Amino acid sequence: xxxxxxxxxxxxxxxxxxxxxxxxxxxxxxxxxxxxxxxxxxxxxxxxxxxxxxxxxxxxxxxxxxxxxxxxxxxxxxxxxxxxxxxxxxxxxxxxxxxxxxxxxxxxxxxxxxxxxxxxxxxxxxxxxxxxxxxxxxxxxxxxxxxxxxxxxxxxxxxxxxxxxxxxxxxxxxxxxxxxxxxxxxxxxxxxxxxxxxxxxxxxxxxxxxxxxxxxxxxxxxxxxx
Numbered sequence: 077x078x079x080x081x082x083x084x085x086x087x088x089x090x091x092x093x094x095x096x097x098x099x100x101x102x103x104x105x106x107x108x109x110x111x112x113x114x115x116x117x118x119x120x121x122x123x124x125x126x127x128x129x130x131x132x133x134x135x136x137x138x139x140x141x142x143x144x145x146x147x148x149x150x151x152x153x154x155x156x157x158x159x160x161x162x163x164x165x166x167x168x169x170x171x172x173x174x175x176x177x178x179x180x181x182x183x184x185x186x187x188x189x190x191x192x193x194x195x196x197x198x199x200x201x202x203x204x205x206x207x208x209x210x211x212x213x214x215x216x217x218x219x220x221x222x223x224x225x226x227x228x229x230x231x232x233x234x235x236x237x238x239x240x241x242x243x244x245x246x247x248x249x250x251x252x253x254x255x256x257x258x259x260x261x262x263x264x265x266x267x268x269x270x271x272x273x274x275x276x277x278x279x280x281x282x283x284x285x286x287x288x289x290x291x292x293x294x295x296x297x298x299x300x301x302x
Contacts, residue, residue, distance in 0.1 A: 080279060082275055082278060082279060083129075083133060083137070083279075086125055086128055086129060086141075086275075087129075087141050087144065089121075089125050090122055090125040090126065090129070090141055090145060091141075091144065091145050091148050093118055093119065093121040093122040093125065094119070094122050094145045094148070094149055094192070095148065095149065095152055096115075096118050097115035097118045097119040097122070098115070098149060098152065098153075098180075098188065099177075099178075100113075100114040100115055100118065101113045101114065101115035101188075102114075102176075102177055102178075110252050112249075112252055112253065112256060116253060116256050116257065117256075117260070119257070120223075120227070120256075120257040120260040120261055121260070121264075122145070122196070123195075123196070123199055123223050123226060123227060123257070123261065124219075124260075124261060124264055124267075124268055126138060126141075126142070126196055126199055126200055126226075127199070127203055127218075127219045127222065127223070127268060128268065128271055128272055128275065129141055129200075130199075130200045130203045130204055130207075131203065131207065131215065131218075131219075131272050131283075132272060132275045132276055132279065132281060132282070132283065133279075133281065133283055134204070134283030134284075134285050134288070135200055135201065135204040135285045135288050135290060136285075136288060136289075137283075138200040139197070139200065139292060139294060140294070142193070142196045142197060142200065142292075143294070145192075145196075146189065146192065146193060149188075149189070149192070150189075153180060153185060156178045156180070157180075159174070159178070160174065160175060160178065160179060183237070183238060184238050186237060187233065187234045187235075187236075187237035187238035188234060188238075190233055190234075190237060191229070191230040191231070191233040191234035191237070192230065193292070194229050194230065194233055195226040195227060195229045195230025195231075195233070196226060196230075197292045198222075198225055198226045198229050199222045199223060199225065199226025199227070200222075200226075201290055202221065202222040202225050202226065203218050203219065203222035204285040204288065204290070205285075206218040206221060206222065207284060207285070208284060208285065208286065212282070212284070215268070215269060215272065216265050216269070219261065219265060219268055220258070220261055220262060220265065223257070223258060223261045224254075224258060227253075227254055227257045227258060227261075228254055231250050231253040231254045231257070232250055234253075235249050235250050235253065236250075
């Protein structure tokens with residue numbers, strides 16, 4: 077089966093956004109009195125590319141890419157950890173900086189992985205269902221609406237699991253995270269339209285998930301119909 081080069085590109089961009097968010101997420105930046113991780117400027121793009129995947133290629137294909145992103149993230153974290161435990165050369169003075177930037181705490185990793193999976197699958201599911209309900213109309217409403225749900229779940233899960241019970245936990249952080257991510261989605265909606273229309277035309281495809289198994293675990297084959 078031939079795989080579309082355009083699908084490969086969108087998949088690569090999706091995974092790149094996810095991995096980049098993990099790397100820069102340790103940087104905290106301030107906008108006035110609001111402090112946010114630097115990942116907030118790149119992670120929303122994984123949702124934008126997720127929207128494009130679901131809108132054009134359907135939930136089944138988006139599900140594969142979401143799990144691929146999870147696997148790539150897991151491999152990245154594993155080898156970062158292996159790099160951390162390798163004995164540093166006597167002349168190398170960057171071990172402390174390496175540990176500070178890439179020494180992910182298990183709790184933060186668990187929060188990140190869980191928030192990612194729940195948020196991305198919720199986003200793809202809602203978008204696919206809304207496409208059927210709207211008969212393919214109102215793309216802007218579907219992308220923004222699904223993002224609000226997906227990003228809300230992601231932000232609530234990540235911040236709660238990562239910080240609840242610590243001095244760093246500030247509930248308002250969830251709202252700041254969410255509003256920033258939604259703002260980026262809204263800002264790039266015109267670009268989403270352009271990419272979606274281009275892909276539908278070039279691929280001659282516009283998938284509707286009428287009889288799709290929406291279970292996020294693809295090895296469970298039970299058929300689910302609308």
